[in-house]
Amino acid sequence: MNERDSEAVAAQLVAKGYTLAASETVADVILLNTCSVRDAAEQKAIGKMQTLAAETRRNRPEVVLGFMGCMAQSRGQELIDRLPDVDLVIGTQKFHRTADYLDDIFAGKRDKVVDVAEEQGSEATIREHVLNGNTASKPVTAFVSIMQGCNQRCTFCIVPYTRGAERSRGIADVVAECRELVGRGVREITLLGQIVTSYGRREIPARDGKSGFVQLLEAVHEIDGLERIRFTSPHPKGYGDDLVEAYGRLPKLVESAHLPVQSGSDAMLKAMHRGYTREKYLGIIAKLRRVRPQMGVTTDIIVGFPGETEADFEDTLSLAREAEFDNAYIFKYSPRRDTPAADMPGQLPQAVKEERNARLLALVNEIAGHRYDALVGRSMEVLVEGPSKRNAARLMGRTRCNRIMVFEGDANQRGTLLHLQIERAGSFTLYGRMANGES
Ligand code: SAM
Numbered sequence: 033m034n035e036r037d038s039e040a041v042a043a044q045l046v047a048k049g050y051t052l053a054a055s056e057t058v059a060d061v062i063l064l065n066t067c068s069v070r071d072a073a074e075q076k077a078i079g080k081m082q083t084l085a086a087e088t089r090r091n092r093p094e095v096v097l098g099f100m101g102c103m104a105q106s107r108g109q110e111l112i113d114r115l116p117d118v119d120l121v122i123g124t125q126k127f128h129r130t131a132d133y134l135d136d137i138f139a140g141k142r143d144k145v146v147d148v149a150e151e152q153g154s155e156a157t158i159r160e161h162v163l164n165g166n167t168a169s170k171p172v173t174a175f176v177s178i179m180q181g182c183n184q185r186c187t188f189c190i191v192p193y194t195r196g197a198e199r200s201r202g203i204a205d206v207v208a209e210c211r212e213l214v215g216r217g218v219r220e221i222t223l224l225g226q227i228v229t230s231y232g233r234r235e236i237p238a239r240d241g242k243s244g245f246v247q248l249l250e251a252v253h254e255i256d257g258l259e260r261i262r263f264t265s266p267h268p269k270g271y272g273d274d275l276v277e278a279y280g281r282l283p284k285l286v287e288s289a290h291l292p293v294q295s296g297s298d299a300m301l302k303a304m305h306r307g308y309t310r311e312k313y314l315g316i317i318a319k320l321r322r323v324r325p326q327m328g329v330t331t332d333i334i335v336g337f338p339g340e341t342e343a344d345f346e347d348t349l350s351l352a353r354e355a356e357f358d359n360a361y362i363f364k365y366s367p368r369r370d371t372p373a374a375d376m377p378g379q380l381p382q383a384v385k386e387e388r389n390a391r392l393l394a395l396v397n398e399i400a401g402h403r404y405d406a407l408v409g410r411s412m413e414v415l416v417e418g419p420s421k422r423n424a425a426r427l428m429g430r431t432r433c434n435r436i437m438v439f440e441g442d443a444n445q446r447g448t449l450l451h452l453q454i455e456r457a458g459s460f461t462l463y464g465r466m467a468n469g470e471s
Contacts, residue, residue: 041127048131067102081118098122105124158180172446173220180198183198214257232248279324303337335348335385438463
């Protein structure tokens with residue numbers, strides 16, 4: 033989501049006549065988009081700004097420095113008080129004002145700008161894309177922001193305080209953006225929101241038992257030339273029968289679900305205010321795999337939540353075994369200000385969090401390794417995205433279940449769908465070759 037927000041701001045600046053700088057050492061404006069989900073992310077952004085300030089103020093004092101996004105939203109003026117070299121602090125509902133504020137600063141109308149106010153309609157302002165360049169560098173995949181904010185109030189999470197309440201864009205508005213992207217060569221779209229399955233909950237009435245989100249999926253599915261639809265992040269609570277059933281009839285909806293579980297212990301899920309049990313969660317995965325047996329499931333897990341006992345953690349290990357995740361993002365619990373969990377009793381020492389993180393990571397890697405190995409010898413459809421990052425002589429694409437595949441191919445296959453034979457599996461990467469008859 034942060035990448036998408038940054039891209040929209042970059043595109044808005046380009047539309048105003050700015051050009052993207054090749055690196056921060058030659059840029060006239062340097063904006064850091066920030067995340068507040070864990071303290072480590074905030075400290076990293078502050079450290080980076082301190083380095084930038086020291087470098088630019090010595091050699092190029094005219095450079096404008098700014099923070100955007102979640103940390104800007106939660107800390108506001110405090111950031112300038114702490115780092116006086118910062119000129120601009122832009123909150124999460126004000127990304128689209130960045131260009132105007134820069135104009136004011138360059139014109140000498142304002143010295144410093146801090147804007148972290150709420151703005152009605154801001155959910156529909158993240159829409160511009162950077163699609164410049166020749167065909168060889170134009171993106172094949174794109175993110176589209178469908179909503180802002182979150183009403184879930186998980187006890188560990190700062191997002192409702194930094195991104196505000198849930199607000200959704202209209203279906204026609206989202207579809208128009210997707211259509212334009214497809215017109216420019218995009219073949220796969222990922223719909224983005226903090227909890228996408230809550231899309232349109234207040235704004236769009238259910239129709240024929242279908243939620244606003246399923247209605248949006250149907251509308252995007254209609255776009256000619258679009259090959260694949262993904263979305264992230266959903267909430268397990270959002271997997272009603274209408275969404276599960278949509279997988280059975282919307283072929284562009286790929287077999288991939290990022291389903292944040294957070295814990296395998298019912299006691300922890302309750303304390304986290306997640307709104308489902310372990311059994312319910314595993315039931316959702318089973319339903320999805322019944323409709324689409326190839327469904328690739330990834331997740332987010334927090335270890336070391338306040339009060340997490342060894343037995344609670346073992347429930348998480350056993351859930352990971354049962355769910356057979358393709359991958360999991362594991363986070364060590366980080367107390368966030370103003371969140372209920374930060375004041376809960378039973379805060380765990382860092383060493384316990386580290387140890388549980390390492391054990392869970394080893395298990396997740398082992399399970400994923402088996403799942404990847406089991407694919408060797410099979411043929412899978414890949415959307416070719418471009419040169420492989422590690423070896424530009426080879427191409428890289430993604431399977432429908434969101435696994436990366438690397439193979440020998442031709443640069444003009446970019447943007448096409450190929451069926452590849454899987455020859456070998458590495459760490460979270462498949463290696464393939466053109467199946468017989470494919471040219
Ligand atoms: N909206 C998604 C949901 O709630 O299902 C997740 C969005 S959050 C930005 C990404 C992940 O960060 C969460 O799923 C959670 O695992 C992790 N996270 C959030 N708050 C955290 C905290 N205080 N400490 C550690 N990890 C945290």
